[in-house]
Amino acid sequence: QLQLLESGGGLVQAGDSLRLSCTASGRTTDANIMAWFRQGPGKKREFVSATSWIGYSKLYADSVKGRFTISRDNKRNTLFLQMDSLKSEDTAVYYCAKFSEFHYDESYYNDHQGDYWGQGTQVTVSS
Numbered sequence: 001q002l003q004l005l006e007s008g009g010g011l012v013q014a015g016d017s018l019r020l021s022c023t024a025s026g027r028t029t030d031a032n033i034m035a036w037f038r039q040g041p042g043k044k045r046e047f048v049s050a051t052s053w054i055g056y057s058k059l060y061a062d063s064v065k066g067r068f069t070i071s072r073d074n075k076r077n078t079l080f081l082q083m084d085s086l087k088s089e090d091t092a093v094y095y096c097a098k099f100s101e102f103h104y105d106e107s108y109y110n111d112h113q114g115d116y117w118g119q120g121t122q123v124t125v126s127s
Contacts, residue, residue, distance in 0.1 A: 002027045002116045004096050009121030016086050016125070022079040022096030022118055030116075033099040034072060034079045035109055038092035038123075047109040048094070049081065052102045061106055064090075088127040093120040 008020040024031045035050035049070040050059045058070055069082040079096055097114030 002030050002098055004031075004098065004116055004118035006094060006096055006118040006121040009094060009123045011124045011126065012086055014087055014125055014127045017082070017084045018086060018123060020081040020083065020094055020096075020121060020123070022081075024077040024079070024098075028077045031077065031079075031098050033102045035097050035099055035114065036070060036079075036081045037095045037097060037109070038090075039095070039120075040089070040092040043092070045095070047106045050099070050102060050109060051079070057102050057104075059102075059104055059106060083123070086123075086125045088125050091123060091125050093122050095120045 003025045004022055006020060006022050012018055032053045033050060036048040037045050038048050039045040048061050048064055049068060051070045051072055055072050060068060067085045071080045096118045098116040099114050
């Protein structure tokens with residue numbers, strides 16, 4: 001079993017930055033492909049970003065490209081999402097998830113159920 005725990009959410013103003021963390025425990029060697037998702041109020045859950053084990057392969061949703069940066073520290077079993085230039089439309093619960101494959105196509109992540117999910121952390125951006 002792999003457990004994922006997100007942290008770092010909060011209330012910020014538009015234009016601010018925030019860094020989310022996702023710490024893995026248990027079978028951490030299973031945490032190869034990791035991704036961030038979000039679900040805004042009244043919206044479907046949507047893909048945000050994904051990274052491969054080494055971190056060379058990364059994918060971003062068009063809505064966050066150039067503003068968000070995904071990274072990972074495998075020694076600390078932690079996944080990060082640096083969010084800059086936040087907008088009110090970034091308000092959502094953010095989740096990390098583990099996948100078995102990496103694809104350079106965000107529809108893959110929206111169409112496939114991840115193997116493990118965290119419980120989410122709330123990000124609220126006031127305008």
